[in-house]
């Protein structure tokens with residue numbers, strides 16, 4: 001475990017979490033956009049969301065996902081990217097952290113979408129916002145957690161394969 | 174054009190320039206014989222990987238912003254534009270997938286501070302080729 005505290009390893013793990021976290025958030029969004037595009041559902045979604053909110057929503061997803069990925073990978077990789085923990089434990093972490101990420105994103109997204117409503121100052125809009133928040137805080141969070149766990153499992157598997165590819169290349173010379 | 178959409182489009186093109194320029198520079202640095210200072214290549218590659226992923230996040234964010242500029246008027250998937258968009262998005266996914274092992278190898282090298290890995294010229298060369306392909310698709314999409 002001594003290597004884990006070496007400054008080189010800390011820097012390395014920061015870069016890996018940044019790359020993998022961005023990979024997860026980006027690939028998730030592009031895949032969703034692609035699926036919506038080929039099924040013809042994209043225009044109605046785009047029509048219902050203004051550009052500033054869309055940018056802010058992705059920024060929230062990006063931040064929470066990099067943070068979750070960093071927590072998942074904490075101490076997971078040793079020198080030359082060797083596994084420092086059993087793979088089932090790492091996948092378990094990816095699922096749990098994915099769930100937390102789903103919930104964290106929902107909270108962030110709720111705040112981003114609430115800003116223009118609060119700024120509008122209309123009291124009826126603010127009442128329906130509060131009702132919506134109550135729904136968010138209960139069913140929404142559970143749903144987001146479950147979806148997040150599933151996505152975490154999926155990306156945990158993809159990452160494991162990509163890590164194997166990187167190790168194979170590293171050892172090939 | 175709406176100022177926000179103009180800004181988003183500018184950032185989308187600037188992000189492309191960062192990704193392509195860095196990949197070309199590293200391809201040259203890694204492939205150079207005799208090598209330049211090895212440490213230099215490792216350090217530049219490590220910094221590039223940070224910038225690369227920042228730019229990929231930016232491309233996704235501003236790419237969806239570009240789609241948003243079309244709103245309800247977005248051409249359907251079976252139109253010529255729609256087909257090009259589908260191909261471009263698949264290519265972007267391929268670039269992201271291919272880039273993870275590349276970053277992992279650079280990161281593993283930075284930890285040991287050793288000479289750059291022998292696969293780097295191939296990895297950065299392939300990155301450059303994929304990005305030039307996406308650039309071609311993107312220009313065809315926007316101006317073809």
Ligand code: HEM
Nearest residue numbers: 030033186189232233236237239240265307311312314315
């Ligand atoms: C590596 C990633 C990417 C690169 C290098 C790239 C590059 C470009 C370039 C150079 C343009 C042309 C800009 C112009 O001439 O005005 C463009 C346009 C565009 N891009 Fe991307 N892009 C990338 C990813 C994405 C993603 C992920 C999306 C969508 C989710 C996207 C959606 C668009 C759209 C909608 C346009 C405008 C097309 C039009 O006006 O007809 N791009 N891109």
